Amino acid sequence: MSPQACGIATLMAIGIAIGVGVGAAVGSALDNVALGITIGIALGAALGLLYQRR
Numbered sequence: 001m002s003p004q005a006c007g008i009a010t011l012m013a014i015g016i017a018i019g020v021g022v023g024a025a026v027g028s029a030l031d032n033v034a035l036g037i038t039i040g041i042a043l044g045a046a047l048g049l050l051y052q053r054r
Contacts, residue, residue, distance in 0.1 A: 015046075016040065019044040
């Protein structure tokens with residue numbers, strides 16, 4: 001992988017990890033952890049795509 005692709009993958013992984021944590025916390029409050037984690041993963045992937053287009 002190129003350094004740029006590595007950076008994008010790392011950013012996506014960090015974004016997803018943060019998203020899963022936030023999603024789990026929000027999901028717990030909503031009594032639906034799976035939905036919160038799904039939203040978190042989507043946000044992390046979106047961050048990676050935004051960075052890639054920069």
